[in-house]
Amino acid sequence: MINTLHIKNELEQLTRLYEFLDLHTSAYGLEEQLTMQIKLALEEVVTNVILYAYPNKKDQDIRIDMNYGNKQLAIVITDKGTPFNPLEMKEPDITLPPEERPIGGLGIYLVKQLMTEVTYSRSSGKNILTMTKDIH
Template sequence: MMATYTQHDLGDVKLQRSLTLPNDVETIPQLNEFIDTIAETIGLDMSLTMSLNLAIEEAVVNVMDYAYPQGVKGDVTIDVAASDQWLQFIISDSGTPFDPTKKEEADTTLSVDERPIGGLGIFLVRQLMDTIQYDYVDGKNVLTLRKQLTTQTS
């Protein structure tokens, strides 16, 4: 499946890019390549790049798995903007409304057998990103994830 990819550079934002993928987890390698390219372009270290890949992949896979009913095709768009101080990912879809920020924190003190299924993905996203915000705008789920870069850029 092909991804839609565009690039923009605006004002004090030194990098702005967008990737649209079908809701198919087989496209995740394209997402990882997209994030790797952005990280390399703005000079992020490998540790931060790996953390970003994990957080964004978790968020996007959740959309692919749950936003659209089984067998229904839909798209997931990832818009990225970077300045010297921050990196922002906006993940949007037209699927079933769901606010992951309202999800109860995963209790990581429980054993695997005691812990309910689900919730670890958003837990990871919260741990790896500095801010997370959800909005439902014009029939779209919009999840905004931000990471401070002040000590990570070259």
């Protein structure tokens, strides 16, 4: 069964995102550590959509679909914002000292480390980012 949340591109909406995630990960019986990893990845992606997908536009929709089955959690984030594939970002050089690293790219790197798979597509004028996490 797919659970869906619609939010607007406002940082205040993250509270609704956390409530949605907590409700469903609890219903799925996921461990707290796993839930925290998923929350961190989802917060990173949704915050970026809120801040950057709709430049100078308020009251825009972001859709989050979550589905759990066959020991895998799938989360799909969809928006009609500016086309952007975060997976095309250059991998950050984490061996450099923080003061020498360029800004950007660390968030999606973290998301890719936390989740089993992350994919992006653009279809019908929509950005579609899919994150999956294998649950053992």
